[in-house]
Structures are given as structure tokens and as C-alpha cells.
Amino acid sequence: MSKIGELGKKVEFVLKNEGVGSVVKKSYTYVKLTGARMRDKKYTGKVFKDVLFINGVDFEALPHPPRYRVLHQIEQLKANNIDCDQNFYLHLNFDQVRNYRVFIIYRAPYNEELGKFIRKAKELNKTVIYDIDDLVIDTKYTDTIKYLKTMSPEEKDGYDQGVRDMQKTLSMCDAVITTTEGMANELKNYCPKVFINRNTASEEMVSLSEEAYAKIKCQKDELGNVKLGYFSGSITHNDDFILIQPAIEKLMKKYQNVELHIVGLLDIPKEFESFKDRVIAHPFVNWKELPDLIASIDINLAPLEESIFNEAKSENKWIEAALVRVPTVASNLGAFKRMIQNEKTGVLCNTTDDWYTALESLILDKSKRNNIAENAYHYCIENCTTVLTGYSLAKFLKSMMRPNIAFVLPALNISGGIMVAFEHCKVLRENGYDVVIINDDFDESRWVTFSGIEFPVMPSRYSYFKGSFDKVVATMWSTVKFLEKYTNIKERYYLVQNFETNFYKSGDTLRLEANSKYSPNVPVQFLTISKWCQAWLKEKYEKSARYLPNGIHTENYKGTKRSFEGKIKILIEGDCGVYYKNVDESFKITNQLDRDKFEVWYLSYNAKPKDWYKVDKFFNKVPFEEVSKVYKACDILLKTSILESFSYPPLEMMASGGYVVAVPNGGNVEYLKHEENCLFYEQGNIQDGVNSILRISNQKELRENLYKNGIKTANQRNWNSLQKEILEFYS
Structure with a gap:
């Protein structure tokens, strides 16, 4: 069946089962994603960057986690001069294994294509890291989630298999990046190298939060009601709310100006029936609208039931509220306990009585609310935003990068000096180097094999270079141009294998150009495989060259x-x-x-x-x-x-x-x-x-x-x- 025929069948199915509205929505999403994928396809395989994020969570279905763990970390790294891309794990192109130094896999379950990709990356001496922000890597953790007990046996089996598949992917990686100390303590049982990079607010989040605060500030001064906000997220947080339900119920009975605003999925307790007019439910909103909603409340509620799973959760709710200058009352647990200074940047509670006391004091004392909110705002702006927190992540990734070296070749045909370069590539690869071939002719080949070893090729004429090189080796005068033009290189080498000036007869303009590369306009270390070349480089151009004898098998x-x-x-x-x-x-x-x-x-x-x-x-x-x-x-x-x-x-x-x-x-x-x-x-x-x-x-x-x-x-x-x-x- 043609692609148009397949699309028609899908439209017919959705129309019959889900209605016209769903067709319109899904058509828009399809067109949007297809356009993006077509652009990506044109770009895929033609770029060299440092990091590729492989996202295992569908943005359309669950946008919040990958936004924090993929887009925000990309922003952190870009702010520290590390260029990145991202791709959904089911759309991963195997050829992309050539194009990056580090792969960060976010919550992707194992499948054979991803496994093949990881194995090839390891073979090429590239770095593979897993990123995970919840303990969904072992059923011993997920079995503690009470909501999962409401699943059918078939649903639970499918869920558990996904958890096991995530652990399998993690086990293939060199290190893990996670969000909290609680996560790190558990993850060390599965991977010895764990790095904590906390969730942070993006530049756009900060900007939207500032706009939201400016809009709501005057309105808050005029209104007498005190709004408590519980941003539940998912139905799995029912048990968290139960912790504070008695305190909220008691306060709402005592203070008629207290409202409870619930955002997301939550079963509203029947005990709240008597003041249901002050319980306002809001549906999920797009994250860009969330700052307006949070800014409209007066106190942010962040209860967490004590469990090893919740100990590992991050402090996102506190950060999001702090950015719009709303104080947070949270459980004295995990990341909240780590990040919030009690009574200064938030309030921490252990018992139901603590919750009642803390909330009552904030309901009655507006200046206290404002003081805590301002403190939290200033702390988060300095310590919880992408631009100001990315350095440690960039430093960690650089420490994990294998040394990489690129050989710029005039062509790929294995003869003469090119063979020598490949012999060097072979030894370097076998000793842990991430070796890249940059091909300088019109050949668009993406792989080349020498002595049974497959090397990734980046055609210089068809590629976009934005990543970093530890070392780049020019192998002919024409390839020295890459050393001169590309800036993101730590060490530049010119492997001189002949007096290339004399490749051309007098009168040929290439003779002058070839000769000019013995005096390049960037610092270059000269190497040679000939004592004769070593001698004339010194005598004619005052260049000291390291000498390595050529070999033969x-x-x-x-x-x-x-x-x-x-x-x-x-x-x-x-x-x-x-x-x-x-x-x-x-x-x-x-x-x-x-x-x-x-x-x-x-x-x-x-x-x-x-x-x-x-x-x-x-x-x-x-x-x-x-x-x-x-x-x-x-x-x-x-x-x-x-x-x-x-x-x-x-x-x-x-x-x-x-x-x-x-x-x-x-x-x-x-x-x-x-x-x-x-x-x-x-x-x-x-x-x-x-x-x-x-x-x-x-x-x-x-x-x-x-x-x-x-x-x-x-x-x-x-x-x-x-x-x-x-x-x-x-x-």
C-alpha cells in the first residue's frame, strides 16, 4: 500500500473512532512532526557535534520530563560552548553514531536498534551515558507505587517489562546522570559512575515567570482570599495529598477565605464536599501557561509520602513556584530537604500538625509569605537556572570524553601516504582514541574500512563542524586549510610525507599554495615519517618535526x-x-x-x-x-x-x-x-x-x-x- 493509502486508512479509523476534532489535532501534529523529521533527515549524518541526546520519552505524550532532562540540559551545555542535538530514540539513525563524541540516553528502554547503536558507539571509543530522573529502572522500586496496584495484570506486565528494558539500556552505559542524591545513592548499585545534575529552569521559563509575576502582582494586593495550590501532575500523587488532607480540611473549615486549587489529576476527597465551592480544579495546561497559574496562587503545596521512590524525586515544584515568587510548603524529604532552607526559602514539614501550623502561619502573615517567596526567588535565579548551572555538567562530560583525533585526508583510496595515516589511525583506535576521518574530496562515503577496522568518515565538503577536537592531523598541504579555518581544535598537527611544493612544476599556482602550508597561519606541530623531510623542514622553514619511522606488515x-x-x-x-x-x-x-x-x-x-x-x-x-x-x-x-x-x-x-x-x-x-x-x-x-x-x-x-x-x-x-x-x- 502507498504511503498516501496508509494515511487515508489512518484518517478513516480516527474519524470513525475519535471524531473530527481528533482528526484535526492529529493531522496538525503529523504535519508538524513530518516537517521536523524531513528537516532532520536532511541534516542527519552531516554534522559533527559533541553531544547527542537520545530521548526515550515522547514529547507529545509526556512533555514535562524530556523538557527538563533533554532541552534544559542542552541549554546548560550550549551556555558552556558545548554544541548538542537531540533525537527521539525510535527515530534514531544508525549513521548518527559517527557524528558525536558523547551520547546521553534519557529514559530509553532497550530495543535491538538502540543496542546495536550503543555497541557501535563503544567500538568507536565514544562515550555513552544514561540519564534518569525516576527510579523506573527496577521493579523493586516501582512496585512501591500504590497506583500500579490498580493496573490489570496485562498492564502491569507491560509496565514492568518497560522498567526492565530501561535497566538493560542503563547497564550498557559508561555512566549515569541523575537529578538528586536519593537517585544517585540507588543508581550506584547499577553503575559505579553517577553524576548529579539537578533539574533547572530554562531561560524561557524564567522569562515567562517574570511576565506572570508582573501581571498578577497588583491583583494579589487587591484580593483578600488565600489560595493554596496543589499541582498534582499525575494520578499517582493521590497518596501524597492524603498526607496533608486533614490539615487542609481543618484550615478550610476555620478560614473562609482559603481556597484549594488543584491542577492535574487528583481524586478530590468527599470530606471536601461542604466547601466544594472553594475547591477549584484546573486541567493540565501547557508548560508555557503554567507560570501564570502558579503565580495566581499564594502558597504552593508539595507533599510527598515517605518512600524510597519519593526520596529520589526532584525539587521542580519548589523551583517553579519560586520563580513567580510563591512560597512553598513541602515534605521534609529528599530533594526538598536538601534544597530548601527551612523558614527562609520555604517551609519543611514532617507531620500533619507541622503542615497545619506552617500553613496557618502563612495564611495569616502575608509579609512572611512574601519574604520566603523573595528569598526563594533570588536563590533559584542564582542557583537553579540553566545558564548559571551548566559549567559542572560541561566539566563532567569533558572528563568523560575519550580523547578524539581527526585525520584530514585528501581522499579515501588506500595508497602511499594515506595508508600510513590509516596505520596510525588503527593503532590509535586500538588504544582508546575516538578516531574520525575527515575526507577532503568529493566522495560522500560515511564509512571506510582499513585492516578490518571500520572508521567513521565526515566528508569535509558536505558536513557542518561544530564539535570539539582534541587533535587534528593534516596529511597533505590541501588539508592544512582545515587546521587554519576550524577553531575548535586543541592541538593541530601536519604529517609531512613529502616535499609537496615539488609536486607541481614552476608556473603552477598550486606550487605556491603548497609551499605556503609549511608556514601555516595557526600554531601547528610538524610530524614526519622521513628523516629527509625532517632535515629540509628545519633547514628551509625552521620547523622542528617529530620523526616516526614508517612500517610494514x-x-x-x-x-x-x-x-x-x-x-x-x-x-x-x-x-x-x-x-x-x-x-x-x-x-x-x-x-x-x-x-x-x-x-x-x-x-x-x-x-x-x-x-x-x-x-x-x-x-x-x-x-x-x-x-x-x-x-x-x-x-x-x-x-x-x-x-x-x-x-x-x-x-x-x-x-x-x-x-x-x-x-x-x-x-x-x-x-x-x-x-x-x-x-x-x-x-x-x-x-x-x-x-x-x-x-x-x-x-x-x-x-x-x-x-x-x-x-x-x-x-x-x-x-x-x-x-x-x-x-x-x-x-
Whole structure:
């Protein structure tokens, strides 16, 4: 069935069962949510921020809790320079696991999609935190809620399963954020790391409260009635009201000017029948209208029945009343006991007699009401608002963030310097780093796999960067631009793998731009994998660079000792479209060889052979993991590059047990030694190149020496022995 057909069926069902009004209301909600989701879909996966809140409570069904625990905490963090997003857990896009450093899951029950998301986040060394503001994580707590006894067995089973599912999600997390000390004490039994971030009032709440107070202030001065307000919230608070019912009943009988205002769901006791004209029931109101309603009363009632569940509840009712300068009388329990200074910012009660005495004194003494209300207002403005309380939350989240590092790559194809960067990424990931790849070309891929490890990719041209990076590594001159433009980076690195100025011929404007990045306009730490690069960085640009030797996975290249029986296979490697690879010279040499004795293979990632090249086998865009097979199948590598920072092919050929003939350059003299593990020939001397190949082919003793030392050189460069150096490299 089409989506339009499905929608029609739903409209027909609602119309038949719930009426026209419900159709209008649900249609409005559908359009509103669909528009928001379409905008989110366009944005999802294309942003990098620090925190994603995953909300497990439907805003439409129960707006109050997620407003406090999601929207208000987002406001706290934004006020402290931590950018956040939020998403409903059932709308979570798996790709979003790439885009954030920390995930805060608010009251979401476990499902397989969420479990898969959390496991992937952990694999990527990201931080996952649970946020919970009620003890709905174990039936031993929820079974103490008397209202649940009114549920049918089926309803209770469903409720209990939801509680168990929340505990399951919590158990997968690194830490828990909660609202009160009572909550924290219990949660420590389920997760050792618990942080208290109390509920606070948002900027909009404060603003609306100020407006409400200004509107009602004059009216209160004119009226003689004293209004007691009980904002019950849900039907589960019946038992709380029963605590104070005798005191309220007695006061209303004694003082004819006392009114009881009830907001929300509450069973009004039959004992109140005699003064029912002074018991005013109000329906639930939108939170933006709530300040007006609270401001209209004179005394806020906040009773709580003593239980472990209620000990954990927050002080929201006191804060909301304080913001409109209404005094609160509350049970001397949990968060109220912690936050209210008795007789100064509120009144705390233990017994029914306490409630009667406290309320009577406030009913009779308007100045006392005003004094307590003003004290509570000033305390809450300073200590219970999002803007002024978010620093400790931001500090906690930063302490929980795993170190993150981004490598800005010019492309994702695994070759040369990009492979080196991925080797570093692999070691860093395996040692606890949250590693991100920022891809600088037009590829929109969101994941890349190297050596069996999947790395998240943020395409630089299609992404919005607003999060923080501990370290960012540029890997080519063009990627240094990211270091220069993006400000939210603690440490900037430039991994120099070649003298990139000479990638371009004189007259090419890119030559000037490449050279400028050795003098970047932001502080940058220089790194290199070549002693040759280390030397010219110091000599030409006065830049001190850390040096780390390049490595090789020798286990992937182990081949057999070459027999030199039958045709001898010569391997030429390099992009003939890049002038400094000097591939033409390789073919000028091999074109002179006797093709009855020699066979020529050509391996190139991008360019294809020129017409005059004599090639027996051509390999193009060979996957990285397949390259070693080509080396193992050949006997001699002919490598004629004139510019290399570190030349990998000779090392790969030696690791496979083969032989190397090469032109010496800055990138190979670091480990290649003439007559020891290779034969060098002078660039441009074609005959010398031919003779070097013939010498290896004909002289068994020379081959023995080159083979032994070649294997030794490769083993000294094994990546597995360089892990410590890589970690120190980026420390």
C-alpha cells in the first residue's frame, strides 16, 4: 500500500473512532512532526557535534520530563560552548553514531536498534551515558507505587517489562546522570559512575515567570482570599495529598477565605464536599501557561509520602513556584530537604500538625509569605537556572570524553601516504582514541574500512563542524586549510610525507599554495615519517618535526625465496601521469630487456600504460589487501621515482623476498643501501639500469646477500613493533 493509502486508512479509523476534532489535532501534529523529521533527515549524518541526546520519552505524550532532562540540559551545555542535538530514540539513525563524541540516553528502554547503536558507539571509543530522573529502572522500586496496584495484570506486565528494558539500556552505559542524591545513592548499585545534575529552569521559563509575576502582582494586593495550590501532575500523587488532607480540611473549615486549587489529576476527597465551592480544579495546561497559574496562587503545596521512590524525586515544584515568587510548603524529604532552607526559602514539614501550623502561619502573615517567596526567588535565579548551572555538567562530560583525533585526508583510496595515516589511525583506535576521518574530496562515503577496522568518515565538503577536537592531523598541504579555518581544535598537527611544493612544476599556482602550508597561519606541530623531510623542514622553514619511522606488515608480504628459473618477472610501480614518479624511465629500461627471458608487470592505481610501454600484465586499482600478491609473484622491482618522502614499494618487495633496483631519492636512502639490500643506479643512465637488472639475474651470490639484508630491513620496520612510538608521536 502507498504511503498516501496508509494515511487515508489512518484518517478513516480516527474519524470513525475519535471524531473530527481528533482528526484535526492529529493531522496538525503529523504535519508538524513530518516537517521536523524531513528537516532532520536532511541534516542527519552531516554534522559533527559533541553531544547527542537520545530521548526515550515522547514529547507529545509526556512533555514535562524530556523538557527538563533533554532541552534544559542542552541549554546548560550550549551556555558552556558545548554544541548538542537531540533525537527521539525510535527515530534514531544508525549513521548518527559517527557524528558525536558523547551520547546521553534519557529514559530509553532497550530495543535491538538502540543496542546495536550503543555497541557501535563503544567500538568507536565514544562515550555513552544514561540519564534518569525516576527510579523506573527496577521493579523493586516501582512496585512501591500504590497506583500500579490498580493496573490489570496485562498492564502491569507491560509496565514492568518497560522498567526492565530501561535497566538493560542503563547497564550498557559508561555512566549515569541523575537529578538528586536519593537517585544517585540507588543508581550506584547499577553503575559505579553517577553524576548529579539537578533539574533547572530554562531561560524561557524564567522569562515567562517574570511576565506572570508582573501581571498578577497588583491583583494579589487587591484580593483578600488565600489560595493554596496543589499541582498534582499525575494520578499517582493521590497518596501524597492524603498526607496533608486533614490539615487542609481543618484550615478550610476555620478560614473562609482559603481556597484549594488543584491542577492535574487528583481524586478530590468527599470530606471536601461542604466547601466544594472553594475547591477549584484546573486541567493540565501547557508548560508555557503554567507560570501564570502558579503565580495566581499564594502558597504552593508539595507533599510527598515517605518512600524510597519519593526520596529520589526532584525539587521542580519548589523551583517553579519560586520563580513567580510563591512560597512553598513541602515534605521534609529528599530533594526538598536538601534544597530548601527551612523558614527562609520555604517551609519543611514532617507531620500533619507541622503542615497545619506552617500553613496557618502563612495564611495569616502575608509579609512572611512574601519574604520566603523573595528569598526563594533570588536563590533559584542564582542557583537553579540553566545558564548559571551548566559549567559542572560541561566539566563532567569533558572528563568523560575519550580523547578524539581527526585525520584530514585528501581522499579515501588506500595508497602511499594515506595508508600510513590509516596505520596510525588503527593503532590509535586500538588504544582508546575516538578516531574520525575527515575526507577532503568529493566522495560522500560515511564509512571506510582499513585492516578490518571500520572508521567513521565526515566528508569535509558536505558536513557542518561544530564539535570539539582534541587533535587534528593534516596529511597533505590541501588539508592544512582545515587546521587554519576550524577553531575548535586543541592541538593541530601536519604529517609531512613529502616535499609537496615539488609536486607541481614552476608556473603552477598550486606550487605556491603548497609551499605556503609549511608556514601555516595557526600554531601547528610538524610530524614526519622521513628523516629527509625532517632535515629540509628545519633547514628551509625552521620547523622542528617529530620523526616516526614508517612500517610494514611483514606478515602480509611473506613470500618464497626467488628461484630465477624460467622467465624473470620485473615489476614497475607508479602513476605514469605524475612526472616525479618517473615511470617513463622504467619502461625505457625494460623495453631493452630480452622478452624471452623477462616479463614486465605494471602496477598503477590511477594512470594506464602509455602506447609505447611494453607491458605483459597491467594491474589497475588493485585493492590494498591484494597488492602483496603482485609483489610476491614478481622477482625484481624497478623503482625510478625522483621524489619520494618515504618509498614503500622497495620495502614491500624486500619483505616479500624479492629484489630492488632503484634511483636513490630522499624517501628511500633512509633504508636502502647500495650492494647491501638493493642496487642503486644513476637517474637517467638507462644502460646502468639495465645492467643492474642483469647483475641480479645472473649473480647468485649477490642475490643471497641482497635477500638476507632485505628481509632484515623489512623486519626492523614491522608496524607491530612501532605501536608505542605511534602513541608517543601524537602525545
